[in-house]
Amino acid sequence: GAVVSQHPSRVICKSGTSVKIECRSLDFQATTMFWYRQFPKQSLMLMATSNEGSKATYEQGVEKDKFLINHASLTLSTLTVTSAHPEDSSFYICSARDLAAYEQYFGPGTRLTVT
Amino acid sequence: GQNIDQPTEMTATEGAIVQINCTYQTSGFNGLFWYQQHAGEAPTFLSYNVLDGLEEKGRFSSFLSRSKGYSYLLLKELQMKDSASYLCAVRDGDYKLSFGAGTTVTVRA
Numbered sequence: 001g002a003v004v005s006q007h008p009s010r011v012i013c014k015s016g017t018s019v020k021i022e023c024r025s026l027d028f029q030a031t032t033m034f035w036y037r038q039f040p041k042q043s044l045m046l047m048a049t050s051n052e053g054s055k056a057t058y059e060q061g062v063e064k065d066k067f068l069i070n071h072a073s074l075t076l077s078t079l080t081v082t083s084a085h086p087e088d089s090s091f092y093i094c095s096a097r098d099l100a101a102y103e104q105y106f107g108p109g110t111r112l113t114v115t
Numbered sequence: 116g117q118n119i120d121q122p123t124e125m126t127a128t129e130g131a132i133v134q135i136n137c138t139y140q141t142s143g144f145n146g147l148f149w150y151q152q153h154a155g156e157a158p159t160f161l162s163y164n165v166l167d168g169l170e171e172k173g174r175f176s177s178f179l180s181r182s183k184g185y186s187y188l189l190l191k192e193l194q195m196k197d198s199a200s201y202l203c204a205v206r207d208g209d210y211k212l213s214f215g216a217g218t219t220v221t222v223r224a
Binding site for chain 2: 032034042043044046049091093104105106107108111
């Protein structure tokens, strides 16, 4: 099946710094990628939809200036958490939609800890 | 928006069958997915239903009734490794997935 990678898998950063998370579709082209956040023992919450070559669409309550999304190519989307705070500590997961199939494929996730 | 309900927890014995129900109310429907998620890992795809009826894949089956806004995931011949969280997710016309809170299944020997 299709593979989606994320990098890094874990990151610890200090409060006030910025962190970039990469999401890549390895064997298919993804015009649309999705970014989710998951807090402990909670379900996945969609943060934004990333479309190649255009601006991301953010869900209600998600600050677009804090969570910068760039989808510069058909295989790469990045999420940058700017001026991170401890409450941004979470599990961030991306998924990519394969136009040739009905599935969304999830990346392995990135565990962000802000100290 | 989407409103997706599923039980919080279920416990079953190794070798048994467990059925996880999911009800949903949606503003648009373009398929229902079931995912398995182990702690600290990303979800893995289990099944997809877009038409009414039963889809069978090995030990796992999923059923959908669009008129009732209802789905279930059936896990047969339970194994210890099936202990995980099972997520019901509904996709809308924009291909966005909305997830239920997840059902934690514990398999006991």
